[in-house]
Amino acid sequence: MTPARRTELSRMVVDGELEQVPVDPTVCRTMVEQARRHARTAAAGRDMDDLEGAFQLAYDGCRKVALALVLSFGVRPSGERGHHADTFAAAAAIVRNHAGQGTLGQAVDDASDLRFARSGAEYRAEVVDESAVDDALTILDELLVGLVPVMEGRLATG
Known part of the structure; x- marks a missing residue:
């Protein structure tokens, strides 16, 4: 682990x-497998015109992959504040210091930004369009x- 991380x-x-x-x-790998299943189900939901459901699953898959990474470093969001925001912030910190920022860092930031569309659909009945689902996938x-x-x-070195 680098001093910065x-x-x-x-x-x-x-x-x-x-x-x-x-x-x-086991937990880390199970979350990744769940995220892979969410991706397949979200693609099917998009094709069946359940755009809000598809988006929710794609977003949840993003969150689970980020959380699996965070858990592999022996930490998790405490629940004291925004659990999802803290998950993505921790994943971004790991990426910045482990894998370099680059496109992977941008993908983590983009996944975090999906939270706003998810909240709109979940709590304000905002409509999700097909391009939002495609972006999330x-x-x-x-x-x-x-x-x-x-x-x-x-996990191999931990």
């Missing part, structure tokens, strides 16, 4: 955004391709 994640623990937990590779695919190897590398 340790400092950033440690700060998040001290600030109450994250709490330390034991690393459980693209982001989910980028996270699966980019974050899972980082997670697996951490």
Whole structure:
């Protein structure tokens, strides 16, 4: 673990955004498999014109991949504040310090931004269009391709 990553994640623990937990590779890998299933079901939902449901599943898949990565580093959102926002913030911190920012960092930021569309659909009955679902599925695919190897590398060395 680099000093920068340790400092950033440690700060998040001290600030109450994250709490330390034991690393459980089975939980991490199960969350990734759930995210993969969500991607398939979301694509089917899009094709069946259930755009809000498809979007919700794609977003949830993004969150689960990000959380699996975070859990592989022995921390999780504490629930003291915005659980989803803290999940994506911790994943972004890991990416910045482990895998470099690049397109993977942008994918984590984009996944975090999906929270706003999800909240609109979930709490204000805002309509989700097909392009939003496609964007969410693209982001989910980028996270699966980019974050899972980082997670697996951490689990192998952890």
